[in-house]
Amino acid sequence: MVWNRGFGQVKEERKTLSFFKIFQSADLSSESMRAFPYDFMMNVSKEDFSNKMVIRAQWGGSWEVDISKNPRFYYMEKSGWNQFVTDNALGANEFVTFTHKGLMCFDVNIYRKNGKEILVPQKPHTTTPFSGIKKEEGERSYKDVKNEDESMGGGVELAAEAKTAKTKKNAVEIGESSRGAALRNKKAEKIKKKKAVPKFKITIKKSYLKILGIPKNFYEEYIKNGSMVYKIRHPEGEGSWEVLCLGRKTQTIFSSGWSQLAREYPLSIGDRCTFRLIKPTEFVLTSRKAKEEIIVID
Template sequence: MARNIAFGRIQEDMNKTSFFKILADEDLSSESMRLIPNEFWRSSECKILPPKVTLKVAWGSSWPVNLSPFMGCYLMERKGWEEFLNDNHLGDNEFLTFTNEGNNCITVDIFQKNCVEILKPLNTSSSNVKNEEMSCVDPVIAESNKRKVDSNVYGASSSSSSAATFSLTIKKSHLTLLSIPVTFAKEHMPKVRTKFVIHDPKGKPWEVVYVPSNGSKLFSSGWRFLANGYGLAVGDLCTFRLVRPKEMVLEVLHDSP
């Protein structure tokens, strides 16, 4: 399921190019592992490719990596690539997706071999890990990077007072379409129709479509299935927490019968 979500993210914005790697090679610093496909740069506004890029992960840490030409493509130079691998303790058949965000920035989504996405540092003791505010990141991502990421990103214990959240009590109409508070939508939600992934506290995902209009901001397609999966009923208290620009965690306090 996690890999399907990863590919779904790649397809959500066709203006961004992506590629993936599976860290199954015995030599993780080989040329094939460090290679960046030429097609990856097709949406870049740069006429001349940058001498280096920045690899950025979900919790906001980043690594500068120099580039060098290689057989018509580009290689990530060994030093920066190995720092990225070592700082994140990678090399156990992880699945990585690389997305071109522009401004010489590449976001990297990391999935363990059990297909669970890594959303927190596996070890924060390394002094090499950098926490830079990147110009290529939109305001919602930049704000989320300031939040504390606990050991269980989907659990209730991982919520932070600075996380973007809203709560509402389920009405009958909410079981078909969910109306999102306008103030929250204006501050934190996209301006255009967008596919969201909503997780329960254990990480199980549902895909729903967010539809903004002048009069309302709604979760529409997919919401009914989520409501059924959660067993939502009139009177339940729902709290939505934005954990990534297009991902939320939904926690439900069911109304007592």
């Protein structure tokens, strides 16, 4: 029997864990962009996450990234992540795959928007100042004119005019830079608010353990379809449930599958629950247990 090397490679790669990211966001250092997907987190041991992440490119470049954890997920720290993004000039709709090789070491494959893989380092994007001549050429021209004018007895006046013009130019550039920074910060704030994870909160009552009504203002804005199945995950990866979201004329509810979730999570009367819509059809449910009340009988 002839062994198909290509088939064997594909079969072997299917055993490895991987995920992908598309670098099209204006804020490539946002927490959601740096987060590890939930499916990946559930298949990697917590001991692995205690290691530093190492990202290795096809051409041999590598980056070390610290890993942290918030109540919902693990994520990559900004410093190492931003260095990886900058060194590879990402941000033009590149498709990047991260293949786990063990102990948080990842091989990355970077593809352009047209699907072509990048196999050599990219040059970082640079912005060319608006000018008719290069800085060096400008300095040489000024020196030549100055020397020529000095031979004619007008060097002092020309030097003073040039200094004054340079001072004014620097003042204009500083003003424009400050205004540009303010506009960029304002735009970043708008993008951050837009990217905030939609959520709603509910305190569990007895009837809610069988059927849960979704607040009207939430489903009118975020749940477009009348009825569909949502996946609801435990924040620590201890389980996930498929629950039918049923649209009615008067109210939208979680029905089929909800009572099983309430039993297995488990939820109790008085628990304060927060539902975060992390994907179009996926929630993460966090719950805070109600405090037990002490009843004094006289």
